[in-house]
Amino acid sequence: MVLPATGAMAPQERPADIARAREIWRRANERVAEFPRGHVDLLRWEANNPGDAAPVADGNSARPEALDVAQALRMSLRQRPDLFTHADMNALATGAVRVAYARHVRDVQRAWVDAVSARQSWRHASDIWDATRTGSELGQRMVVAGNWSQARLMREQLLEASAWQASVNAQATALAAQERLAQLLGLWDAQAVAQLGERLPAGLPAVPPRAVPGEGLSESSLEAAVLRADPLLAQQRIEAQRELAAVSSARRQTWNAAVDAALAAMPDPSATPTPPHIGDLSLLRDHPLERATRAEARLLRAASERRSMARQAWAQLQARHASAVHAQNVVAQLQAALEQETLLRYNGMLQSSWELLASARERMQSLDAALQARRDYWRAQTDWQALLAGADYTGPDSLSNAGTGASAMPAGH
Numbered sequence: 001m002v003l004p005a006t007g008a009m010a011p012q013e014r015p016a017d018i019a020r021a022r023e024i025w026r027r028a029n030e031r032v033a034e035f036p037r038g039h040v041d042l043l044r045w046e047a048n049n050p051g052d053a054a055p056v057a058d059g060n061s062a063r064p065e066a067l068d069v070a071q072a073l074r075m076s077l078r079q080r081p082d083l084f085t086h087a088d089m090n091a092l093a094t095g096a097v098r099v100a101y102a103r104h105v106r107d108v109q110r111a112w113v114d115a116v117s118a119r120q121s122w123r124h125a126s127d128i129w130d131a132t133r134t135g136s137e138l139g140q141r142m143v144v145a146g147n148w149s150q151a152r153l154m155r156e157q158l159l160e161a162s163a164w165q166a167s168v169n170a171q172a173t174a175l176a177a178q179e180r181l182a183q184l185l186g187l188w189d190a191q192a193v194a195q196l197g198e199r200l201p202a203g204l205p206a207v208p209p210r211a212v213p214g215e216g217l218s219e220s221s222l223e224a225a226v227l228r229a230d231p232l233l234a235q236q237r238i239e240a241q242r243e244l245a246a247v248s249s250a251r252r253q254t255w256n257a258a259v260d261a262a263l264a265a266m267p268d269p270s271a272t273p274t275p276p277h278i279g280d281l282s283l284l285r286d287h288p289l290e291r292a293t294r295a296e297a298r299l300l301r302a303a304s305e306r307r308s309m310a311r312q313a314w315a316q317l318q319a320r321h322a323s324a325v326h327a328q329n330v331v332a333q334l335q336a337a338l339e340q341e342t343l344l345r346y347n348g349m350l351q352s353s354w355e356l357l358a359s360a361r362e363r364m365q366s367l368d369a370a371l372q373a374r375r376d377y378w379r380a381q382t383d384w385q386a387l388l389a390g391a392d393y394t395g396p397d398s399l400s401n402a403g404t405g406a407s408a409m410p411a412g413h
Contacts, residue, residue, distance in 0.1 A: 067199040069112050072185060076108050079186035095231025095390075102389035109382040111181040116200050117375035118174040124368040125170035128361050129163035135357045136160040163361075204374050207328065211321035213314065214388060226310035229390045233302050240299040243292040251289055258283055309393035313384045316396045320373070320380040327366075327373040335366035 077083060083101045085094050139156040142148035174197070182193045217225055227233060244252075262276035283289065342359035380396075387393045 064195050064199045066201060067112075067196070068201070069109055072112050072181070073105060073108050075185045076104070080104060091231075092235055095235060098231050099390045102386045102391035105389070106382050106386035106391055108181075108184050109385075110379055111177070111184050112200075113204065113375055113378045113382065115174075115177040115181045115197075116204055117371055118170070118177040119197055119200060120203050120371055121368055122167070122170040122174040124364050124371065125163070125167040128364045129160070129167040131357045131361045131364070132156070132160040132163040135353075138353055204371070204378055207321065207324045207374055207377055209325075211318050213384075219314070222314055223307045223310045226306050226387055227303060229388050230302075230306055231390055233299075233306060236295070236299045236302055240292075240295040243288070243295040246288045247292045251286065252292070255283055255289060255293060309387055312396070313380075313387050313393045317377075317380045317384045320377040324370070324373040324377040327370040332366050332370045335363045339363045 083097060083104055085097050089097070136153075136156045136159070139148060139153040143150060143153050178197050178200075179193070182196055185196075187193050187196065213219065213222055214225070258278050258280055259276075262278050266276050267274055278284065339359045339362070342356055345355075383393055
């Protein structure tokens with residue numbers, strides 16, 4: 001892990017007398033005046049024309065093969081022979097493998113989404129740090145020229161220090177997400193793990209225009225589709241039907257009447273927490289009836305849980321989709337338009353270089369917020385697909401803040 005340079009402040013030229021101060025001020029302003037957009041173009045020119053030429057990268061070096069979700073899943077399955085179905089498996093064992101496979105697919109897809117988004121967020125944090133570093137360097141020159149106080153420079157340096165910390169945190173998050181994906185893929189070689197980041201795409205896929213439940217599904221049929229997808233629930237249904245068939249309908253009606261009477265005789269739960277009581281020993285000693293009622297109760301509880309999972313997962317998918325579309329089409333576009341307006345005002349000398357840099361930082365933060373919203377959508381989509389394949393829904397993640405982003409920084413001047 002190579003950390004970015006902390007950007008320690010370079011020694012500043014101090015004037016010895018008033019004549020020297022005027023000379024420094026005149027030289028600095030003449031230098032800035034050589035460029036159409038002043039301070040920003042000056043720093044950009046200096047960055048592109050260093051004293052020592054940087055080594056040129058070898059253009060013939062081969063780039064590692066890109067890694068998409070499907071390829072990541074195939075790689076991970078080489079290390080999971082327990083997720084393969086066999087010809088001699090019974091229905092119960094096959095159903096268990098199907099559920100485990102759906103969970104594994106969900107884990108791999110989420111890890112891939114997290115790794116891609118974390119690397120992109122790291123790039124956003126690095127760009128924000130670069131903008132604050134530019135403002136800090138300009139501030140040092142302004143102090144040397146006598147146009148700024150040390151207090152104002154220190155505010156710019158605090159912004160740079162905070163942005164550096166955010167960049168380091170984003171780098172650590174990206175590396176942790178990459179390691180999580182490498183574990184699922186079964187990568188053990190350090191060099192292969194290091195190259196994993198280069199194999200990931202530059203960004204997540206675009207959010208579709210509409211959130212759809214799936215091919216051939218509608219909102220009215222979601223719960224039924226989730227029920228049918230659970231192979232273990234199907235086994236529970238078969239078991240309950242077999243046990244219920246062994247009990248007469250009259251016997252079941254007698255049991256239901258006893259349950260209703262016990263519930264009606266319950267004391268107030270707030271006063272005395274006493275469970276309901278059934279005193280008919282003939283019912284309690286009827287073992288086929290007991291097995292049938294327990295099997296039916298387990299089936300109904302499981303079906304209720306699956307239906308609730310379907311409603312929750314679908315609601316989360318719709319919410320995450322709406323949030324991602326809003327962040328991408330509204331917030332990010334407004335922030336980009338605001339930056340263009342700030343640039344126009346800067347070119348008209350109506351705003352300073354630091355206001356232009358602050359606008360650039362805000363745009364990068366809104367881009368990162370849109371990225372986090374897109375990541376949340378694809379995670380929700382992964383959860384929904386896993387639920388349709390028979391896995392459980394564990395609940396929603398915490399919503400990303402669509403107004404600040406993961407690498408939020410103070411806006412500055």
